[in-house]
Amino acid sequence: MTDPTISDSYSHPTAEELSLFLSRYCARLLGAGATCIRLEKNATRIARAYGMELELTIMPRHIHLSIWRDGHTGATTAIATMRHCATSFDINTRLSRLSWEIADGKLDFHSASRQLDRIGKISTHPTWATLILVTIANAAFCRLFGGDPAAMIIAGIATAVGFHIKTCLLNRNVDTRAAFIACSFVSTILGATDTLFSIGDTPAITIGTSVLYLVPGIPLLNSFSDMLYRHYLCAISRAADATILTGCLSIGLCAGMSLMGIGMF
Amino acid sequence: MLYQTLQDALFAAIAATGFAAISNPPRQAYIYCAILAACGHAFRFILMSASFAGINIIPATLIAALTIGFLAVLMASHARFPAETCLFPSLLPMIPGVYAYKAFGGLALCLFSESSGGFTTNFYLLAYNSLTCCAILLCMVVGGTLPIFILKKISFQATR
Numbered sequence: 001m002t003d004p005t006i007s008d009s010y011s012h013p014t015a016e017e018l019s020l021f022l023s024r025y026c027a028r029l030l031g032a033g034a035t036c037i038r039l040e041k042n043a044t045r046i047a048r049a050y051g052m053e054l055e056l057t058i059m060p061r062h063i064h065l066s067i068w069r070d071g072h073t074g075a076t077t078a079i080a081t082m083r084h085c086a087t088s089f090d091i092n093t094r095l096s097r098l099s100w101e102i103a104d105g106k107l108d109f110h111s112a113s114r115q116l117d118r119i120g121k122i123s124t125h126p127t128w129a130t131l132i133l134v135t136i137a138n139a140a141f142c143r144l145f146g147g148d149p150a151a152m153i154i155a156g157i158a159t160a161v162g163f164h165i166k167t168c169l170l171n172r173n174v175d176t177r178a179a180f181i182a183c184s185f186v187s188t189i190l191g192a193t194d195t196l197f198s199i200g201d202t203p204a205i206t207i208g209t210s211v212l213y214l215v216p217g218i219p220l221l222n223s224f225s226d227m228l229y230r231h232y233l234c235a236i237s238r239a240a241d242a243t244i245l246t247g248c249l250s251i252g253l254c255a256g257m258s259l260m261g262i263g264m265f
Numbered sequence: 266m267l268y269q270t271l272q273d274a275l276f277a278a279i280a281a282t283g284f285a286a287i288s289n290p291p292r293q294a295y296i297y298c299a300i301l302a303a304c305g306h307a308f309r310f311i312l313m314s315a316s317f318a319g320i321n322i323i324p325a326t327l328i329a330a331l332t333i334g335f336l337a338v339l340m341a342s343h344a345r346f347p348a349e350t351c352l353f354p355s356l357l358p359m360i361p362g363v364y365a366y367k368a369f370g371g372l373a374l375c376l377f378s379e380s381s382g383g384f385t386t387n388f389y390l391l392a393y394n395s396l397t398c399c400a401i402l403l404c405m406v407v408g409g410t411l412p413i414f415i416l417k418k419i420s421f422q423a424t425r
Binding site: 144 | 346350360363405425
């Protein structure tokens with residue numbers, strides 16, 4: 001008779017092994033900016049693939065999970081702290097695929113563990129590439145709001161400088177809120193050159209769009225998505241984060257406009 | 266009208282591609298984000314244009330977001346991404362950023378108002394901009410997420 005606490009861990013991990021694996025998995029997935037419903041579905045899928053049941057409590061910065069095997073009375077509990085990293089749909093995609101590979105029996109437990117480690121080491125896109133793409137995007141955004149070519153160029157320059165400062169400040173572990181105020185302030189000052197030197201015909205649009213790259217769109221969308229699935233705690237937390245960052249953006253914007261003597265409306 | 270619509274689609278596609286870079290999607294996802302944003306934003310543009318339907322920005326956003334949502338679910342299952350990977354960056358060009366910071370600007374002006382007339386005007390700006398911003402956001406997310414909810418089976422099996 002085999003001891004149920006000793007695992008045939010290639011195919012049948014113990015509840016303890018699986019809870020540790022899932023706590024790492026969930027912490028990584030939540031940190032990458034996944035919605036709560038996806039986290040629930042993926043984690044439950046993995047647990048069921050190993051013949052176990054899972055209950056999850058998702059808090060804004062922590063995940064609490066309990067796992068038990070069908071027919072056993074004892075449950076194993078683990079608490080994981082969210083792994084903070086930049087929002088990454090690449091990691092989100094890979095972790096979702098991993099959950100299906102486990103569910104479809106394409107990976108044994110050890111391979112899945114190694115795969116999870118590899119996904120954790122994936123680097124983000126090069127900063128310079130992101131900088132160029134965001135610059136062009138904000139210039140295009142300026143055009144969508146009716147900006148002329150001069151406005152697009154100035155908004156692009158304001159974005160490039162602001163985004164570069166943001167990257168430098170966040171790499172030096174400066175508080176995100178302080179970084180947002182500083183970037184918004186600098187971008188506003190640069191965006192205001194259209195008004196000051198009468199370069200183009202749409203200076204108000206230039207200054208308005210020069211800070212839009214800072215609007216925390218993904219956290220806002222995640223927040224509303226969590227709300228629809230009744231994950232109110234995470235929804236409120238994400239909405240609060242996004243509101244605070246939008247507030248910081250506005251503080252920098254108002255300060256920059258006051259300094260340059262430009263009215264908002 | 267056709268030229269303006271195509272221009273709107275082009276710039277929305279560029280904006281979505283660039284803003285998608287901030288959220289590190291898989292490289293293959295950029296093209297899907299561009300197509301979805303172009304379709305959705307151009308559709309909203311047509312709905313809002315006076316010569317076509319002249320619909321208010323809020324219901325127009327809801328209809329455009331629903332369109333993007335359904336297309337995202339179908340494309341995601343084809344490309345093996347979670348639907349959010351294509352969906353959220355495609356919605357970003359519709360984020361009401363201008364309303365959001367005008368709302369905060371209104372709040373700041375309210376606090377520094379020296380007369381009741383000035384306060385009333387600024388409070389109107391605060392209320393109008395924040396309500397519009399919230400309504401657009403709600404329509405965007407409800408419209409974008411509803412197709413994931415309706416087509417749950419396809420959405421959550423996309424990465425299989």
